[in-house]
Amino acid sequence: MVTHTGGCHCGRIRFRVEAPARLEVADCNCSICSMSGYLHLIVPAERFTLVSGGDCLSTYTFNTGVAKHLFCATCGVKSFYVPRSHPEGISVNARCLDQGTVESLTVTPFDGREWERSRESLSAPHG
Numbered sequence: 458m459v460t461h462t463g464g465c466h467c468g469r470i471r472f473r474v475e476a477p478a479r480l481e482v483a484d485c486n487c488s489i490c491s492m493s494g495y496l497h498l499i500v501p502a503e504r505f506t507l508v509s510g511g512d513c514l515s516t517y518t519f520n521t522g523v524a525k526h527l528f529c530a531t532c533g534v535k536s537f538y539v540p541r542s543h544p545e546g547i548s549v550n551a552r553c554l555d556q557g558t559v560e561s562l563t564v565t566p567f568d569g570r571e572w573e574r575s576r577e578s579l580s581a582p583h584g
């Protein structure tokens with residue numbers, strides 16, 4: 458485990474996350490993730506610390522409303538959020554991690570469009 462840091466584009470939102478140096482992330486093809494190119498790194502909530510920018514977060518919900526899509530009100534970047542599949546955890550956008558601590562990134566496609574069916578066989582992201 459290493460401590461990765463990251464945040465949004467304008468820098469108002471900053472966070473720390475405990476995760477392996479070799480990351481396995483999920484590339485979801487659902488309606489919102491495919492538009493934004495979001496890469497999911499799912500961690501238990503206790504391994505995630507929001508360092509700054511909590512007051513800059515806006516929330517977008519759709520469909521079931523369970524997933525809280527949090528984005529920076531200033532720059533619009535979604536650097537982390539609470540996924541529907543793991544409401545007790547955090548999905549960090551691997552694209553928003555700082556350089557330097559990530560040794561490798563293994564990207565696995567996830568069929569979020571068929572999430573209700575696929576969740577029986579896969580542990581994966583999305584909301």
Ligand SMILES: [Zn+2]
Pocket residue numbers: 465466467468469470529530531532533534
């Ligand atoms: Zn921002």
